[in-house]
Amino acid sequence: MNKQALISITAPASGKLLTLSKVPDPVFSQGLMGQGFAIEPNSSDIVAPVSGTVTLVSDTKHAFGIKTNDGADILVHLGIDTVELKGAPFEVLIKQGDIVTSGQSVVKMNLKMIQDAGKSTTVILAVTNSNDILNDLMITGTSEVKGGQIVAVMNVKETENQTTTKSGNKYDQLATEIIKNVGGAENINSLIHCITRLRFYLKDESKANTAVIENLDGVITVAKAGGQYQVVIGQAVVDVYDAVIKQIGPGFTNDAATAEAVAQTTKDAKKVHGVWPNVKQGVNNFIGVLTASMIPIIGILAGSGILKGILAALTGFKVLSATSGTYVILNAVGDATFYFLPVVLGFTAAKKLGSDPIVLGIVGGILIYPQIVTLAGKASTASTNFLGVPTTLVSYVSSVFPIIVAAWLGKYVEKFLKKIIPTYLRSVFVPILEALILSLVIFIGVGPIVTVISKGLSAGLVSIYNFSPALSGLILGGLYQTMVIFGLHWGLIPIVINDIATNGHSYINSILSITMVAQGGAVLAVFLKTKNKKLKEMSLAAAISAFCGVTEPALYGVNLKYKRVFVVASIASAIGGALTGFLRVDNYALSGALIGFPAFITPGVGIGSNFYGYLISHYATLLISVVLVYLFGYTDKMLAKRNDPMNVENVKVA
Template sequence: MAKKDYTALAKTIIKDVGGPSNINNLIHCITRLRFYLKDESIAKDSVLKQTDGVIDVIKASGQYQVVIGNEVTNVYDAVVQELGPEFAKKLDNGAAGETAATATPEQGGNRFVSGINKLIGVITGSMTPVIGVIAASGIIKGILALLTLPQLGALLDAKSTLYLTISAMADSAFFFLPIMVGFAAARYLGGDPIVTAVIGGVLTYPQIVTWGKAFKTMFSIGGFQFQFLNYTYSIFPMILAAWLAKKFGNWLKQVLPSYLQMIFNPLLTILVVSAITLLITGPVIQGAANGIADFINWLVQASGWLGGLVIGAFYQVLVIFGLHWGVVPLVAQQISGSGESALNAIISGTMVSQGAAVLAVAIKSRKSQLKELGFAAAISAFCGVTEPAIYGVNLRYRRVFVSGLIGSAVSGFITGLMQGNMFGFTGSLIGFSSFFNPKNPGDLNSFYAFLLSSLAAIVVSFLVTWFWGYNDQMVKGEKVAKKQNPAKAKA
């Protein structure tokens, strides 16, 4: 099959966001092109929404988000190519990211809202490039747990060379997560990715890890002990370290003579930022992040069915505004800290529900274009990406989205009632293997919770959509119910 040409779509998007001169920066996540524009008011929202290949337009987190769907990587490459080699060079060097990270995302908004939007933008830019490998690693770990199940005859010995080798392939993404997050954060912020990756390597250096697991004391001041911590699997300390490295590196560029820059800039940056991270910011941030993640896990488990019901009913609303990126690092923190996430188990059911809702539309509708979009969006949702379903169909026919929320509320209720957990990152139907407990393969409670909650999500969402949520006489909405950032609306 010939490769599809996205050049025309790329040219149209560039023109309708205000032209090349209006684009400060561009990144992409799993389904969206995330533009940082100089002036969002000149972008042609309504024209873009009607463009073939564009699902929707969202304004959130200081970003002008053009929702593409599963082809976003190809469209991104085409847009970058159309913007020319100079813009591509800026992206490679991180220079465009510096503009995006420092620009005020919402003119006229209050500083708190602006700060929140910048924070979400940094988290998004830091986490987006690594989500795929984390998800893939989670699937591998789940499959390994499946193959060691006693109920299946323990097809694979957990102490075998084959198991340990494949396990290393899966664990490496989590073990060296600080290096990957640091690299991605530095590129987004406009820092030096290699220097920041080396700082991440300091945090994951074997001797540091060994000392961190034993909470070895570095030194004491007035009875207060400074201890090493284990930073493998961590996220937040490296995002701050990337920011510190950028600021300190830029300062050194101003004060050091040019003939000392090549050696002493990275040398001093690595020494100073690594020391600050190990001594101060790392322990504080890691402790706070672990505390928040553990508290959320405890709250979800303690509240049982009620917590599952509430989270299941409303989580996909966060996706509308791109605010779910604030939850993603917490899920990763939970899995890295305790090895499980009750929150992610509930979130998984919300993906299945939106997929089932759009599947009902695809089957019921006689409109060929809607059927094609619906089936593709359903597959995407069952693979853990709900944006094509939400923006392409469900929010355009608002009852379909609500039908999915009803199904996910029932799914969350069942998951919470059974105290289901996830032991990997990948959700929805494709993430079934993440519900096997690698530490106790014989414990199938979470897997049974996954089966029952997913079945409920599919049946309830499908039936509610079929009998109430959709018919071919409905008129498709031109835009989603609400585009404004909820935080700004309260300001």
């Protein structure tokens, strides 16, 4: 039986209350250290914001930590870049292991000395294990607060008969597995940590079982740099570090080196400025969410893709009728995952982004509600309005991008609704209103924008094809899979369907077929090159699925995750598209890739020049994609760089 605990947080200093987003430090303002708030202090007295046990007093006196009885880890950071002042402005009245009460004086902070040194005096509070224990953190204070005044309330998850031991057991178990797989305590010289990583100095790195460590629940990845074996943990790094030290002993610590690593990685994070780094970080975050949301369903996507490919081949050879009961049932099994993709992604993306998974699953269901899909499928009914606001309905069946946008917005909408709706009404009104708001954002905002852009792109690409099939193949081949990611490809599908229905063939579908082969060739190259067993298995399944005409497992399971693979695959796809256009390869059915080869046999003629053009263009694209990715697109070194939540640490290794 689950229950919740409410913990009040008092202001650690008197002054102006700020949200974390206004703190000029990306480590805190982006929530990388957890939820919290900040204060611009106007007095030197710093008090304990909660009651609990002091778990940390930094050597440079600029930060301290307290763990509450309910398991919340509170970090108070005194000033920005004050670590460089080596403790001079601070008089610390507590030590690690002390029991403190909320409002108790713990530090004297010399504001003038900090200001004279050109540093900010901002006092920052963060709940560093927010992801593990918090439902939410509500700011209740006004703009001006007094030290010791209640300014926030934590809604802490708690399980009956289990308090902090639950969290402790989890980190203890992870610590045990990490120690065992780095070669045991006997293989460790020393251990430090920074803001996201455990940094081991090992006697023999070859004894470390990297593949096992990477797959531990709670470990993001492993990196090797500067003579360190770095295990990337994320926000819970201090908890895991403490658990490791508890097991191997304090003799392995180096507090000075740890303080230096934390200071250096914090400083490196703040170097990320300007438009391009922010754009790059935004793209990386978006791709990270896409791939992380897709990973739980990659297996069934790949299996479904293979099944759909087999069915396409059977119907192409007239072995199975598309109207038979056997086909209908098997097609439902293969197609359901793709049809209901927004529902599944709503759930997985919400878990990744901190939104309500059930609400986002419902939003996904709203997007593919049968009546809406039917209306969106006809030009005469697609244009409609909601309370007088005009909108264009779009079919979101099998879509990815819109539900990711909804999941990202979900936590902000939910937080807003909780602020304005009384507690006793939240369980009923917050979920339905959140679902309504997010659905309207997609229908009224995202849908029309995607429609306009996709129609414009489609018209442009068709015009280019009429001018030069080879140029059109180059552009469409290179861009199509990127269009798929953002849902912009839907403008081309009606053109393909109309071509086949009206003319009996489609040149454009031949180029789209090439893009599937190129993505499949890319993951095949990764399969051939990687030594990572898990990645090898995923890559092979994704390659087969792509050759059957379904690229989602290749895109989201591998190629986008290792971005250079996707870029190189798109280059190969552009080359293959140009070749397809040059040869004027035609397609005679809504099928393609390697398993859809019957769709390239000219009706009434049989195997002839068009089919030979198909073989040349598709297998040449396969060869080009495999070779380019194998030589230039992938290396196992990329495994150590993936999904690090603090990319800034790659700037410099302390």
